[in-house]
Amino acid sequence: MIALARIDERLVHGQVLVGWVPHLGARRVVVADDEAARSPLARAAMSLALPPGVEASVDPLNAVDWEALGRSSDPVLVVLRDVAEAERALSAGLTPGRVAVLNVGNVHYALGRRQVTPSVFLSGAEVEGLRRLAAAGFRVEIRAVPLDVPIDLAEIERRWNAAG
Amino acid sequence: MNVPPVTLRRVFWRCLFLQAAWNRRGMQNLGFAYAIDPALRRLYADPGKRREALRRHLATFNCHPYTAAAIVGGAIHHEERVAAGQEPPGAPLAFKQVLQGPLAAVGDGFFWSGLRPFFGALAAVGTLALGWPALVAALLVYNAFHLWLRWTLFRAGYRSGDEVVVRLAALSLPAWASRLRDGGAVLCGVAAGAGALSAAGRISPWAGVLAIGAAVAGIVALGLRARLLPTAYAVMAVGSAVGAATQVFRGGR
Numbered sequence: 001m002i003a004l005a006r007i008d009e010r011l012v013h014g015q016v017l018v019g020w021v022p023h024l025g026a027r028r029v030v031v032a033d034d035e036a037a038r039s040p041l042a043r044a045a046m047s048l049a050l051p052p053g054v055e056a057s058v059d060p061l062n063a064v065d066w067e068a069l070g071r072s073s074d075p076v077l078v079v080l081r082d083v084a085e086a087e088r089a090l091s092a093g094l095t096p097g098r099v100a101v102l103n104v105g106n107v108h109y110a111l112g113r114r115q116v117t118p119s120v121f122l123s124g125a126e127v128e129g130l131r132r133l134a135a136a137g138f139r140v141e142i143r144a145v146p147l148d149v150p151i152d153l154a155e156i157e158r159r160w161n162a163a164g
Numbered sequence: 165m166n167v168p169p170v171t172l173r174r175v176f177w178r179c180l181f182l183q184a185a186w187n188r189r190g191m192q193n194l195g196f197a198y199a200i201d202p203a204l205r206r207l208y209a210d211p212g213k214r215r216e217a218l219r220r221h222l223a224t225f226n227c228h229p230y231t232a233a234a235i236v237g238g239a240i241h242h243e244e245r246v247a248a249g250q251e252p253p254g255a256p257l258a259f260k261q262v263l264q265g266p267l268a269a270v271g272d273g274f275f276w277s278g279l280r281p282f283f284g285a286l287a288a289v290g291t292l293a294l295g296w297p298a299l300v301a302a303l304l305v306y307n308a309f310h311l312w313l314r315w316t317l318f319r320a321g322y323r324s325g326d327e328v329v330v331r332l333a334a335l336s337l338p339a340w341a342s343r344l345r346d347g348g349a350v351l352c353g354v355a356a357g358a359g360a361l362s363a364a365g366r367i368s369p370w371a372g373v374l375a376i377g378a379a380v381a382g383i384v385a386l387g388l389r390a391r392l393l394p395t396a397y398a399v400m401a402v403g404s405a406v407g408a409a410t411q412v413f414r415g416g417r
Binding site: 017036047 | 262265271272332333
């Protein structure tokens with residue numbers, strides 16, 4: 001089964017491997033990202049940090065077999081780069097039936113993005129995208145590490161509007 | 165053109181202040197640009213080019229402050245090639261963006277949840293056994309070791325560029341992290357046990373024997389696959405009850 005789908009611009013880092021992987025009991029991390037999959041350096045680097053007993057793969061988003069991941073007996077953690085990629089993944093087969101929670105971890109500041117939490121900045125289009133993903137059936141939350149209090153979509157929208 | 169060793173040392177020194185201007189928009193970006201600036205000054209005589217180079221190092225960056233040294237070193241490696249016209253100007257940034265996440269994970273796993281807690285536990289046990297000089301010694305050894313490792317990572321990044329990943333893999337830091345975590349847990353247990361025993365010993369020798377007995381019973385229960393927290397509470401409760409009951413039989417103090 002897929003234990004969690006996470007949006008994180010830095011893909012695999014400490015919050016993911018030291019925080020989420022033990023919390024979820026995940027045995028496998030799947031990075032679904034075209035850019036990282038193209039880079040041999042990225043692929044080599046991802047495997048550098050893996051704790052013993054956890055495997056990771058870096059694949060182009062469309063090459064991921066979502067159905068097989070959904071049926072996997074070990075818990076899987078899926079990492080996506082941004083909100084747009086999460087919407088692509090949804091149409092490719094990462095459905096709410098296969099993973100209940102869509103977690104937003106890190107989205108960096110960029111022009112046009114407003115700060116929602118210390119680690120998440122969103123554009124209007126991205127809030128819109130999260131709304132569509134929630135409407136599709138995902139429980140959307142912002143939560144950098146497992147012990148943080150999750151922030152739901154209503155609160156995301158409230159903060160985003162207040163930040164304008 | 166190569167960056168001279170004296171400048172490399174200066175950049176390394178500045179790496180120690182990587183988080184001094186941490187901010188939510190760019191995170192460690194200002195610290196990174198500040199650290200690498202002496203090298204950029206060496207590589208780009210033309211102020212316009214230097215400005216452009218400095219600007220690309222202001223992009224959002226966040227990593228573990230220790231392992232980031234490898235990325236600063238590697239960024240200089242790439243900047244030398246950009247300055248020589250062998251690589252496009254985007255190469256240093258691509259290098260940083262790809263490695264920041266994985267190296268942050270390596271650093272968090274090895275330093276924050278392995279080495280530092282291990283030395284903390286070592287300092288606690290040492291201080292219980294030998295007094296405050298053990299605490300000072302543990303701090304000195306920890307800092308000497310992490311500074312040496314940071315310098316090693318920085319040099320490896322500078323010398324080998326992308327190949328630094330191979331060099332890092334050879335260190336198998338995640339495996340060491342897990343050994344250090346186990347070692348730290350054992351030390352914490354020893355420290356807690358020593359603390360409990362010396363407290364019990366202050367009451368009476370029999371209380372000390374009782375504490376040891378409770379600990380042995382707990383270890384046996386864990387060996388029989390009992391769960392940790394319930395076992396700990398049960399052993400504490402039974403030990404306290406036995407202690408209280410025997411005091412009652414002796415008519416109290």
